[in-house]
Amino acid sequence: MSDTNNNNNNIPANTNNTNNNNVSDTFSQKAANDIATPVLPVQEDLQKSTKEMFTKVSDYIKGELSTTVADYNLLIQMNNITTSKYQDMTNITKGLSVYMGDLKLKYEEFQPYFEKINELDKNVTELEKTVQLLDEYTKRLEQKVKNIDKSALLPVKPTQPQPTQPVQQPVQQPVQQPTQPVQQPAQPNTNPETN
Known part of the structure; x- marks a missing residue:
């Protein structure tokens, strides 16, 4: 079982x-x-879908190509503008080189004058030093003259000689009055401003 x-x-x-x-x-x-x-789909639907696909693909490719062409056109314009700018810069550079050549010639023409100016400047510097020395010398000389004037104005104390022999009395003669007044000696000017 x-x-x-x-x-x-x-x-x-x-x-x-x-x-x-x-x-x-x-x-x-x-x-x-x-x-x-x-x-399988119907033959007409297949043809319609295929045609639509090719149309859209061609539109896409045309759009891509048109943007590429636009980029190339923009590059061409930029290159043209850059070329014109560089041409202007080249012309300016040529003008500057000619101007610098002229300036160099003028500088060479003025070179002897520059040397004379430098020599004159040295002479002026030496003359200024000489003038400064003369000025200092003049100040010292003026100070000495002032000192001499002050010493000339000081009163001199007369010294009396001591008699060694008996002094004889002079005979008195009658004093005559002078007919002309006696001129007093000229006093030196003590005013420092007039000096």
């Missing part, structure tokens, strides 16, 4: 495997049928 039960238990297991195999076979058949025979 037990053997019979075991056989019965084995039968449903085999049927389950068979059912699974049948399901997988149906899926694979269905997939193979779909791949082998795809559902």
